[in-house]
Structures are given as C-alpha cells and as structure tokens.
Amino acid sequence: xxxxxxxxxxxxxxxxxxxxxxxxxxxxxxxxxxxxxxxxxxxxxxxxxxxxxxxxxxxxxxxxxxxxxxxxxxxxxxxxxxxxxxxxxxxxxxxxxxxxxxxxxxxxxxxxxxxxxxxxxxxxxxxxxxxxxxxxxxxxxxxxxxxxxxxxxxxxxxxxxxxxxxxxxxxxxxxxxxxxxxxxxxxxxxxxxxxxxxxxxxxxxxxxxxxxxxxxxxxxxxxxxxxxxxxxxxxxxxxxxxxxxxxxxxxxxxxxxxxxxxxxxx
Amino acid sequence: xxxxxxxxxxxxxxxxxxxxxxxxxxxxxxxxxxxxxxxxxxxxxxxxxxxxxxxxxxxxxxxxxxxxxxxxxxxxxxxxxxxxxxxxxxxxxxxxxxxxxxxxxxxxxxxxxxxxxxxxxxxxxxxxxxxxxxxxxxxxxxxxxxxxxxxxxxxxxxxxxxxxxxxxxxxxxxxxxxxxxxxxxxxxxxxxxxxxxxxxxxxxxxxxxxxxxxxxxxxxxxxxxxxxxxxxxxxxxxxxxxxxxxxxxxxxxxxxxxxxxxxxxxxxxxxxxxxxxxxxxxxxxxxxxxxxxxxxxxx
Amino acid sequence: xxxxxxxxxxxxxxxxxxxxxxxxxxxxxxxxxxxxxxxxxxxxxxxxxxxxxxxxxxxxxxxxxxxxxxxxxxxxxxxxxxxxxxxxxxxxxxxxxxxxxxxxxxxxxxxxxxxxxxxxxxxxxxxxxxxxxxxxxxxxxxxxxxxxxxxxxxxxxxxxxxxxxxxxxxxxxxxxxxxxxxxxxxxxxxxxxxxxxxxxxxxxxxxxxxxxxxxxxxxxxxxxxxxxxxxxxxxxxxxxxxxxxxxxxxxxxxxxxxxxxxxxxxxxxxxxxxxxxxxxxxxxxxxxxxxxxxxxxxxxxxxxxxxxxxxxxxxxxxxxxxxxxxxxxxxxxxxxxxxxxxxxxxxxxxxxxxxxxxxxxxxxxxxxxxxxxxxxxxxxxxxxxxxxxxxxx
Numbered sequence: 013x014x015x016x017x018x019x020x021x022x023x024x025x026x027x028x029x030x031x032x033x034x035x036x037x038x039x040x041x042x043x044x045x046x047x048x049x050x051x052x053x054x055x056x057x058x059x060x061x062x063x064x065x066x067x068x069x070x071x072x073x074x075x076x077x078x079x080x081x082x083x084x085x086x087x088x089x090x091x092x093x094x095x096x097x098x099x100x101x102x103x104x105x106x107x108x109x110x111x112x113x114x115x116x117x118x119x120x121x122x123x124x125x126x127x128x129x130x131x132x133x134x135x136x137x138x139x140x141x142x143x144x145x146x147x148x149x150x151x152x153x154x155x156x157x158x159x160x161x162x163x164x165x166x167x168x169x170x171x172x173x174x175x176x177x178x179x180x181x182x183x184x185x186x187x188x189x190x191x192x193x194x195x196x197x198x199x200x201x202x203x204x205x206x207x208x209x210x211x212x213x214x215x216x217x218x219x220x221x222x223x224x225x226x227x228x229x230x231x232x233x234x235x236x237x238x239x240x241x242x243x244x245x246x247x248x249x250x251x252x253x254x255x256x257x258x259x260x261x262x263x264x265x266x267x268x269x270x271x272x273x274x275x276x277x278x
Numbered sequence: 279x280x281x282x283x284x285x286x287x288x289x290x291x292x293x294x295x296x297x298x299x300x301x302x303x304x305x306x307x308x309x310x311x312x313x314x315x316x317x318x319x320x321x322x323x324x325x326x327x328x329x330x331x332x333x334x335x336x337x338x339x340x341x342x343x344x345x346x347x348x349x350x351x352x353x354x355x356x357x358x359x360x361x362x363x364x365x366x367x368x369x370x371x372x373x374x375x376x377x378x379x380x381x382x383x384x385x386x387x388x389x390x391x392x393x394x395x396x397x398x399x400x401x402x403x404x405x406x407x408x409x410x411x412x413x414x415x416x417x418x419x420x421x422x423x424x425x426x427x428x429x430x431x432x433x434x435x436x437x438x439x440x441x442x443x444x445x446x447x448x449x450x451x452x453x454x455x456x457x458x459x460x461x462x463x464x465x466x467x468x469x470x471x472x473x474x475x476x477x478x479x480x481x482x483x484x485x486x487x488x489x490x491x492x493x494x495x496x497x498x499x500x501x502x503x504x505x506x507x508x509x510x511x512x513x514x515x516x517x518x519x520x521x522x523x524x525x526x527x528x529x530x531x532x533x534x535x536x537x538x539x540x541x542x543x544x545x546x547x548x549x550x551x552x553x554x555x556x557x558x559x560x561x562x563x564x565x566x567x568x569x570x571x572x573x574x575x576x577x
Numbered sequence: 578x579x580x581x582x583x584x585x586x587x588x589x590x591x592x593x594x595x596x597x598x599x600x601x602x603x604x605x606x607x608x609x610x611x612x613x614x615x616x617x618x619x620x621x622x623x624x625x626x627x628x629x630x631x632x633x634x635x636x637x638x639x640x641x642x643x644x645x646x647x648x649x650x651x652x653x654x655x656x657x658x659x660x661x662x663x664x665x666x667x668x669x670x671x672x673x674x675x676x677x678x679x680x681x682x683x684x685x686x687x688x689x690x691x692x693x694x695x696x697x698x699x700x701x702x703x704x705x706x707x708x709x710x711x712x713x714x715x716x717x718x719x720x721x722x723x724x725x726x727x728x729x730x731x732x733x734x735x736x737x738x739x740x741x742x743x744x745x746x747x748x749x750x751x752x753x754x755x756x757x758x759x760x761x762x763x764x765x766x767x768x769x770x771x772x773x774x775x776x777x778x779x780x781x782x783x784x785x786x787x788x789x790x791x792x793x794x795x796x797x798x799x800x801x802x803x804x805x806x807x808x809x810x811x812x813x814x815x816x817x818x819x820x821x822x823x824x825x826x827x828x829x830x831x832x833x834x835x836x837x838x839x840x841x842x843x844x845x846x847x848x849x850x851x852x853x854x855x856x857x858x859x860x861x862x863x864x865x866x867x868x869x870x871x872x873x874x875x876x877x878x879x880x881x882x883x884x885x886x887x888x889x890x891x892x893x894x895x896x897x898x899x900x901x902x903x904x905x906x907x908x909x910x911x912x913x914x915x916x917x918x919x920x921x922x923x924x925x926x927x928x929x930x931x932x933x934x935x936x937x938x939x940x941x942x943x944x945x946x947x948x949x950x951x952x953x954x955x956x957x958x959x960x961x962x963x964x965x966x967x968x969x970x
Contacts (some may be wrong), residue, residue: 029381032374033396039411040403056414056421097315103310126510128527129547132534133325150397153360156321181671182657185687198674234406243322253407
C-alpha cells in the first residue's frame with residue numbers, strides 16, 4: 013500500500029469497524045456486572061457488589077421453574093424440529109420436482125412472517141384447543157420457528173453429499189432405510205447436529221410467541237424476564253440474562269468450532 | 279454369436295414395463311415432507327388464517343374493521359411511525375453494516391474469524407437479553423445519558439422514545455444485515471478490482487463502479503430481512519418505547535390483551551402481512567430485472 | 578468367451594430394452610446376450626446409451642419397455658439391493674467414514690454373515706486385488722489406484738454372479754490405467770464371473786473384452802470380438818469408432834454378384850458389403866492396408882484413387898499420411914517404419930488397396946458424402962463402382 017491516502021482510508025475503515033464491533037458486542041455485556049450489584053436497582057455501573065441475585069435466582073421456584081421449562085422445551089424442540097427439518101431437507105434435495113422452489117419458500121416462511129401476528133393467532137388457536145401453557149403447545153409453536161434453522165444447514169450438508177454413495181450401498185445389498193442409517197446420516201451429521209443446536213437456541217431465546225401462549229403454570233425464562241422488567245426493578249433478571257448469555261455463547265462457539273473442524277478434516 | 283431377436287421361452291410378461299418406482303417415489307417424498315408440513319399448518323398457517331378470519335368477521339361480517347382502521351387517524355399515525363421506524367433502522371444498519379462486511383472480506387483469516395464471531399454471538403443471543411441490556415444503558419440516569427451529558431450534548435431523553443427504539447433495534451438487527459451481505463460480497467471476484475485498476479481506474483472509481491453494484495444484491499437481501507423484521511418487532515419497542523409512541527405490534531397486543539378486539543387485531547395483522555408480501559414481491563421483481571441486466575451484459 | 582468350466586457367472590439377456598426420458602430415447606429397443614462368465618464390454622461415445630443400459634441392469638434406472646433376464650429370470654421387479662450384483666463406479670464411491678476393511682465388509686454385513694466369516698472373505702478379497710495390508714486405512718489416505726482396487730474388492734467379496742463396471746479407470750492416468758486393466762483381466766479369469774464393462778475407450782475395450790457391443794445413439798451397431806469388429810465392421814460408425822478407417826464415398830452399385838461403391842471418377846471394388854444399391858455408401862479400408870505410389874509412371878491396375886498428400890505425421894514406429902481426394906474428403910494412410918515411401922506433403926499420389934481388405938457399407942446423414950471443394954484439380958465424374966460380394970459375409 014504505497015499510496016498514503018489509501019492507507020489513511022484504510023485506517024478510517026478499521027477504526028470505524030472497531031467501533032461497530034464494539035457496538036455489536038459490548039451492550040449485552042452490561043448485564044454481567046449488573047447481576048452482581050448490591051442494590052435493588054438497575055443503576056449502572058453498580059456501586060457495590062453482591063451475589064444475592066444469583067442466590068435469589070436459584071432459590072426462587074418461579075425462576076428455577078422457568079429455567080427448567082426453557083431447557084425442557086428447548087430440548088424437545090431440538091428433537092422435533094431436527095426430525096421434521098431433516099426429513100424435509102431430504103425430500104427437497106433428493107430430486108428436482110415441480111414446485112420445489114415453492115415448497116422451499118413455504119418451509120422458510122416462518123422467518124418472514126411477522127412474529128406478533130403469528131403469536132396472536134397462536135393465542136387464539138391454543139385458547140380453543142386448550143393448549144395454553146402446555147408443553148405440547150410450546151413445542152409446536154417453537155418447532156415451527158426452528159424449522160428453517162434446521163432445514164438450511166441440513167440442506168447444505170445434503171447437497172455436499174455424494175449421491176453415488178447411496179447407489180454403492182444399494183448394490184451392496186442395503187435397502188433405503190439401512191442406507192440412510194449407515195451411510196447418509198453419518199456423513200450428513202454435522203449439518204444435522206448444527207441444525208439441532210440452532211433449534212435449541214431458537215426455542216430457548218424465543219420471547220414474543222411465548223408471551224402469548226404462556227400461563228402461570230408454564231413460563232419460559234425469557235417470558236419471566238419480560239414480566240419482571242415490566243413489573244418491578246429486580247436485578248435477578250440480570251443474573252438470568254447473564255446465565256442465558258453464557259449458555260448461548262458457549263453453544264454458538266461450540267457449533268462454530270465444530271463446523272470449522274469438520275471442514276478442515278475434509 | 280449375435281443375438282437372435284426371439285422372445286425368451288416361458289416369458290409371458292408383456293414387453294411394456296412401465297416405470298415401476300414413480301408412484302412410490304412420490305409417496306416417499308410426501309411422507310418426508312409430512313411432519314414439517316403438519317407443523318407449519320398448525321403453527322403458522324392456521325394462526326394466520328384465524329387472524330384473517332377475525333379481521334373479516336368480528337364483530338360482524340364485512341369490511342367494517344378495515345374501514346375503521348383506515349379511517350382512524352391515530353392508527354394511521356401509528357402505522358406511519360412503524361414504517362418510518364423500520365426505514366430508520368434499515369438505514370442505520372446499512373450505514374454501519376456495509377463497512378463492517380467490507381472489512382470482514384478484506385481482513386486476513388484470523389481477523390475475519392474474530393469479526394465473524396462478533397457478529398454471530400449477538401445473532402444468537404436472546405432478544406430479551408439484548409433488549410434488557412439497552413434498557414439498562416438508555417435508562418434515565420443510565421450510562422449513555424451520563425456520557426452524552428459529559429460530552430456536552432445536553433440532556434437527551436433516550437428511553438421511552440422512538441430514538442431509543444431505533445437505537446436498540448438497529449443494534450439487535452445489525453447481524454441480520456451483515457450476514458447476508460457478507461455472503462454475497464465474499465463471492466465477488468477480487469480479480470475484477472485488479473482488472474479495473476489495471477485499466478487505469480483509481481481505487482475510488484473501482485469501488486463505485488465495480489464493487490458497489492455487485493454488492494447491491496447483498497445489500498438488498500440484508501435490508502429486506504432487517505426491514506421486515508422491524509415491522510413485526512414487539513418486545514424492543516414495548517420496553518424501549520412508550521404507549522405514546524407505540525408501533526403497530528404494540529397496538530395488536532393492546533387490542534387483544536386488554537380490549538379483546540380480535541377483529542381489529544386481525545385487521546392490523548392482515549395489514550402487516552400484506553405490506554410484508556408487497557415488499558417481497560417488489561424486491562423479487564427488482565432483483566430479477568437487475569440479474570437479467572448483469573447476465574445480459576455477460577452473455 | 579471365458580472357458581471356465583466352474584463358471585460362476587450368470588447369463589444376462591436384454592430383450593428390446595428401452596429407456597425414454599419424455600420424448601428423448603436414451604436406449605432404443607436393444608437386444609443383447611452375455612454368456613455366463615463372459616467379459617462383455619459396452620463401448621460407445623458419451624450419450625450413446627451404454628451407461629444407461631448398465632444402470633438398468635443394476636436397477637438404478639427404471640425400464641421404459643423391454644426386459645432384463647438374469648439366468649432366464651426377469652429382474653425388473655427387484656430393487657438394486659436385491660439383485661445380488663457387484664458394481665464398481667467411476668469415482669470409486671468408497672464410504673469415506675469407514676475404513677478399507679469396513680468398506681469391503683459392508684456387503685457382507687448386509688447379508689448378515691458372522692464376524693469371523695466376514696474377516697476371512699475380506700482378507701481374501703483384499704488379497705486378490707493386492708491390498709492385503711491396508712485394511713485399517715481410511716479411503717482418503719489412499720491413492721486413486723488403490724481406492725479403485727478397494728472398490729473392486731468390495732464388489733467381488735461376496736462372489737456375485739454379475740459384476741458391473743462403469744468406466745472404473747476413467748479417473749486415472751494412463752500408466753495406472755494400463756496396469757489396472759491387466760489386473761481386472763486377471764481377476765476376471767480367476768473368478769469366472771460375468772463382467773459387464775462400460776467404456777468409451779476403444780483401446781481398453783480391445784484389451785479387456787471377450788466381446789464388445791458398440792453403442793451409438795441408443796442402439797447397438799455391432800456385437801463381436803475385437804477381431805470381428807476390427808476386420809469385419811458392419812457399419813461405418815463401428816469402422817470409425819473401433820480403430821481408424823479410411824472412407825471412399827460414393828453410390829452403391831451392383832456388379833456381378835453383389836453391390837459396390839461409386840467413388841469419384843472410378844469404380845472401387847470390395848469383397849464384402851451390404852449397402853443398398855443406389856444409396857449413398859462408403860468403401861472402408863484400414864489405413865495400414867493402403868499403399869501409396871507417385872503419379873509419375875503407369876496408372877496402377879485394380880483399386881486406385883488419386884489424391885494429394887496434405888500432411889505427414891511421424892509416430893516413431895510408423896507414419897501417417899493425410900491425403901486429400903478429389904471430392905474434398907480426406908483419408909488416412911499408415912506406413913510402418915520399414916515400409917516408408919519417399920512421398921512428401923504436396924505430392925500427387927495413387928492410393929491402392931486390395932478388394933479383400935475393403936468393405937462397402939451404407940452411409941447415413943452423419944457419414945454422408947462431403948461437399949465438393951470449389952476449385953478442384955481433379956475433375957469429378959460420376960461413374961460405376963462394383964463390388965464383388967464375398968459369400969463369407
């Protein structure tokens with residue numbers, strides 16, 4: 013880079029990006045110190061330190077219950093969405109058929125539909141079907157949202173898969189199901205596992221729909237946090253937020269490193 | 279030793295054997311799509327249809343709800359505010375996200391990994407956590423206000439304002455802009471820039487005439503996602519804004535939660551969905567025309 | 578035909594086998610027999626239908642019309658995994674997540690063989706292909722040639738009665754191809770299985786096969802041994818695809834007992850041929866059977882055509898001459914190193930050959946008479962061409 017003007021512009025670019033990066037990452041971090049404040053207020057930065065909000069979190073049955081519900085629903089959604097999404101991705105990539113573009117678009121529709129409208133609609137539906145505040149209801153609602161996040165990585169994995177391997181397995185005597193189990197699935201696993209983790213995170217984080225389909229008997233963690241913020245000033249939220257932040261970061265890093273490692277091995 | 283064309287003794291099967299596997303192939307495909315399809319119907323289609331139904335039938339059958347909605351000045355103002363907020367958020371994301379994506383492409387592999395991670399982690403961090411973080415930051419005696427005061431910018435009200443909503447939503451939606459844009463510009467052939475400078479163009483010219491046009495599909499895709507998401511955002515406007523400057527999503531909530539006005543909520547829902555589809559359709563047309571232009575020039 | 582008395586190969590019969598994709602016909606009502614234990618090659622250019630035929634035998638492609646019989650029994654109802662055939666693919670198709678040993682054992686697993694039995698058969702198969710020590714390696718650690726041998730081992734480990742091979746050596750370099758060809762030939766002799774081999778490389782076909790079926794546009798033009806195809810081609814396509822040929826174009830004419838070919842200003846004679854009288858035809862001679870004489874001196878008797886040498890190509894053990902004829906077409910003449918004449922590019926020469934070395938075949942649109950060049954030095958006159966039919970056709 014001999015040109016000094018170019019170098020100056022480059023410097024400006026990097027400085028700008030550093031600021032943007034800060035803007036992206038830093039705000040969420042404020043919840044961490046706030047969880048250790050000693051006062052019952054959101055004032056930031058905290059002036060004193062205490063761990064009582066964490067103790068409060070783990071001792072309060074409603075908070076722990078919400079965490080447990082989120083984990084349980086998330087795990088179930090991971091299973092349901094992965095099975096449904098993998099099957100759909102298999103159908104999409106197997107062979108070209110008329111209307112494949114349309115089916116693909118429909119399957120990715122949950123990403124485009126305005127969440128609030130779907131949420132209210134689900135509320136009306138579940139009201140009739142007595143599904144409000146039920147695990148089944150939550151799993152259905154979250155799985156729909158999670159579907160696109162499973163279909164995209166699984167489709168990518170399947171597209172990179174050599175079809176002739178299935179022919180080879182067949183001529184060796186394996187039927188369709190055995191071929192899928194012994195040849196296709198192991199080789200497509202990275203995409204499937206990524207999809208499952210994405211599905212879990214999507215469900216764990218979901219707040220809008222969960223607000224509408226909740227009941228006093230079943231609240232997920234983000235819902236409890238929302239209720240708490242609107243009702244009073246309780247730094248226990250910050251403790252919960254920090255826990256969520258930690259869990260999500262660990263999962264995201266795991267997925268990213270896992271995919272990177274698989275790509276390097278290939 | 280050349281074969282004689284005589285039928286093999288004992289074979290009574292007709293010479294015509296139709297494609298055996300076709301029906302079972304179709305059945306298999308349908309079976310694979312069934313679970314996802316079922317989920318979509320129950321979890322997405324039916325709720326939307328219910329809202330549509332209410333829009334036209336509650337409290338009475340007809341277009342009454344729409345007439346009310348389009349005639350109500352307050353609602354129209356809210357709709358406009360929703361629209362402009364989405365536009366503002368999109369513009370901020372473009373201005374901040376474009377250089378960031380460009381830097382991601384220009385960076386070396388290690389730096390790019392860091393930049394990518396910095397984009398991905400917020401992408402996956404709960405909406406609730408990030409909104410809450412902004413509540414803390416923008417609160418009345420909070421750090422941002424104090425900072426602005428110290429910098430001599432005076433007393434700026436941030437929370438419970440539309441400004442606060444835009445700030446919060448932009449930060450939350452920025453990854454949704456950067457990722458699609460990065461996906462597009464990472465595929466731009468770097469040699470085109472070399473060719474351009476080889477032909478005598480300065481770096482600024484190369485940027486504006488070569489790089490920028492080729493990156494527009496990515497900008498379009500990212501902006502689309504950000505804009506459409508902004509229209510339907512609920513939690514962030516609810517927590518960072520106020521009832522006085524509410525957006526359409528908050529209105530939908532109010533109609534259902536407090537007033538049990540399903541019809542009116544349905545109407546607003548229909549309006550949102552229609553606007554979303556209209557924008558998608560327009561963008562699809564625009565992108566098809568611009569692709570034809572690029573492909574046309576190539577051929 | 579393999580003379581294996583303990584023949585483990587099955588007989589394959591294709592009756593009016595047809596495959597259509599919409600309006601396009603990939604395989605057009607072909608009839609073909611493979612004798613038990615035979616090495617049959619399906620030879621042809623890309624898109625000629627040979628791979629589609631192989632895939633129909635394997636069961637990967639559904640039949641539109643006709644039937645496939647293995648040992649007399651129809652197989653159309655059987656899915657691929659029930660047909661008990663072996664197959665080797667062009668890009669090996671080894672399972673990347675399994676070791677070499679696990680790959681080869683895979684078909685045995687499907688047949689529920691006990692572990693000890695599996696181990697024994699895998700060791701035998703790897704031994705046959707010369708890879709005994711590599712059982713624990715992963716496919717990506719092997720070279721192309723080694724991977725193809727593993728694929729072969731996997732295909733023969735359960736002693737199938739039919740082994741299908743889809744251009745298995747296509748992805749390898751020439752030297753490797755040549756050595757693996759010999760390996761495949763050896764394994765075929767050892768096993769006695771019926772091999773059906775697809776390739777577009779006619780040299781490969783000539784080396785490996787007992788018989789070759791030449792495919793063109795979905796039809797089989799000729800089936801026969803290498804010698805049959807080379808010395809007695811029954812169509813112009815076969816004459817040109819298997820080995821090189823020189824063609825003299827014209828109209829078929831009757832002379833004496835049989836038909837003949839008209840060419841330029843003279844009649845050329847052949848001992849064999851079955852072209853339709855009056856139809857466009859070509860007289861086909863192998864380049865090494867043509868002699869070149871300078872035009873100075875007396876005109877030779879018998880089959881003689883005037884031409885001008887365009888190019889000379891030196892090949893070490895022989896040289897090829899490209900000669901332009903009066904009608905603008907070009908023919909090849911091959912002289913072995915010992916018989917090189919003094920002719921050079923630009924010379925006008927006589928090309929001569931014996932009727933026994935020629936055959937007259939019908940031209941279709943793809944091999945029809947080329948357009949006449951604008952300014953010809955040698956005048957073109959239509960004339961009669963006679964062929965004496967040889968009873969041995």
